[in-house]
Amino acid sequence: MNHSTAAQFIERLKTYQSDVELAKIKRYFKSEKDEYGADDAFMGVKMGEVFALAKEFIAMEPTEIETLMESPIHEVRAGALSIMDKQARSKKTTPFRRKELYDLYLRRHDRINNWDLVDLAAIHVIGGYLADQPRDILYQLARSPNIWERRTAIVSTAYFIRQKDIDDTFKIAEMLIERQT
Numbered sequence: 001m002n003h004s005t006a007a008q009f010i011e012r013l014k015t016y017q018s019d020v021e022l023a024k025i026k027r028y029f030k031s032e033k034d035e036y037g038a039d040d041a042f043m044g045v046k047m048g049e050v051f052a053l054a055k056e057f058i059a060m061e062p063t064e065i066e067t068l069m070e071s072p073i074h075e076v077r078a079g080a081l082s083i084m085d086k087q088a089r090s091k092k093t094t095p096f097r098r099k100e101l102y103d104l105y106l107r108r109h110d111r112i113n114n115w116d117l118v119d120l121a122a123i124h125v126i127g128g129y130l131a132d133q134p135r136d137i138l139y140q141l142a143r144s145p146n147i148w149e150r151r152t153a154i155v156s157t158a159y160f161i162r163q164k165d166i167d168d169t170f171k172i173a174e175m176l177i178e179r180q181t
Helices: 006-014 019-029 047-056 062-069 074-089 095-107 115-130 136-142 147-156 158-162 167-180
Strands: none
Touching (some): 062 074, 074 095, 136 147, 147 167
């Protein structure tokens, strides 16, 4: 049983920090406060390194993942969502754990404040869980005033598309288009 902790993940992540990468990230994100009021701090770690480290920590418990999600540092939260995604994709993951990941994602959506964070886990954590479940939550998210919740609604449907199930995708897309007009 792997008892990896959030603190261990963060310590390992710090070893990949680079001032050169931090400068690139700051140019890309322009400022640490985006147009939707999201505050993000960055440590300067390449996403490929975050994802590789997440793979090593794939067995992390949801309570530790939630600790990572509470971090103000973008790369730490990206690591949390990457761990969740890797667990959700794993054939070894139990239905109980899939439900825990789904619940954690939705409960802590307040910490998912950028497109890349949504895209990391929504497909498999939310869409994968809802594949054989009622999908009402996606319609609730699509009506949310929060752009990242709306993005979760539509991105999650990519899982269904891969199963040749496109009805929810079109319905949610239509809701989102109507919201814009």
